Amino acid sequence: MLRLDDLIDSVLFEGVQQEGVRMALEGSTELTYPAGEILIRQDAQGEALYLLRSGVVRVSRISLGGRMRVLGDLYAPAVLGETAALGSSARSATVTALEEVRTLVIYRDHLERVMTRYPKVLWNLAKLLADRVTQLNDELIAAGISTEASMAQSLSKLYLHRLEAQAAQPEMLPISVTDLSHRLSSSRETAHRLLKRLQVRGLVKILPNSVLILDHRGLEKLLYQLGEE
Known part of the structure; x- marks a missing residue:
């Protein structure tokens, strides 16, 4: 009703x-x-x-x-x-x-x-x-910078949407490498390589069919740094 x-x-x-x-x-x-x-x-x-x-x-x-x-x-x-x-x-x-x-x-x-x-x-x-x-x-600007910037922007946006919706564990993004490749219009190999780079920086952790945001502020800072290069 x-x-x-x-x-x-x-x-x-x-x-x-x-x-x-x-x-x-x-x-x-x-x-x-x-x-x-x-x-x-x-x-x-x-x-x-x-x-x-x-x-x-x-x-x-x-x-x-x-x-x-x-x-x-x-x-x-x-x-x-x-x-x-x-x-x-x-x-x-x-x-x-x-x-x-x-x-x-x-x-x-x-x-x-x-x-x-x-x-x-x-x-x-x-x-x-x-x-x-x-x-x-914002997405077009990130895409114009680099694929890495697009990934950072996409992960940040999804985290903020989950936070606003008061989702349980908003930092745990239910997204796979294949999902990310579809978001970035890139190959799965490229998406995995860029995600590994973010993991090495300590910004995310790659899990089976999900990505854990470890440092959202650092992720946003990286996006700005990439834009200044």
């Missing part, structure tokens, strides 16, 4: 009058996806916005050359599919459940009515999109 609290703590409804949150709730549908199921498929027409209430999803994209790139993991609470929900554009990425996830779905026509009556929702959505652009710029 949907509750007001399922929406009121979302960044999308921050500062929105309770009547506006209730209006959004009335047009929401609750959907649950098991681990491995696709919530959003790249290039499909988008008609809804998803509020991730529990669980973790992975965002990935297939390039024009057919290569898969992992864009990142999102932890609840999070907003998914906001770009396509605002217009008629196709989905830009695929979103897959890494574990069972619970979502609230708000379709475009109802979302438009809510935003028309309560413009604060539109403002919050604009802030969310601005934050996503800033994150993308």
Whole structure:
């Protein structure tokens, strides 16, 4: 059963009058996806916005050359599919459940009515999109420096997302060398070599199918140092 609290703590409804949150709730549908199921498929027409209430999803994209790139993991609470929900554009990425996830779905026509009556929702959505652009710029800057900088940035971002989501042991990143190669658009050998270099520096520890962050501050410092070279 949907509750007001399922929406009121979302960044999308921050500062929105309770009547506006209730209006959004009335047009929401609750959907649950098991681990491995696709919530959003790249290039499909988008008609809804998803509020991730529990669980973790992975965002990935297939390039024009057919290569898969992992864009990142999102932890609840999070907003998914906001770009396509605002217009008629196709989905830009695929979103897959890494574990069972619970979502609230708000379709475009109802979302438009809510935003028309309560413009604060539109403002919050604009802030969310601005934050996503800033994150993308950070990733592009890191990619322009070196693959090692991209790895440091990717590991740091995942740690901060887990910390913000209050995940158990946020420093224990559930990510494999293969996952990292997909995030960096590099070979598995390159990803493993760079990860070993970070381990030698005492910044991380490589574990089976996971990476333990030993020194997050040092990881961020390394990123700045690489940018100055």
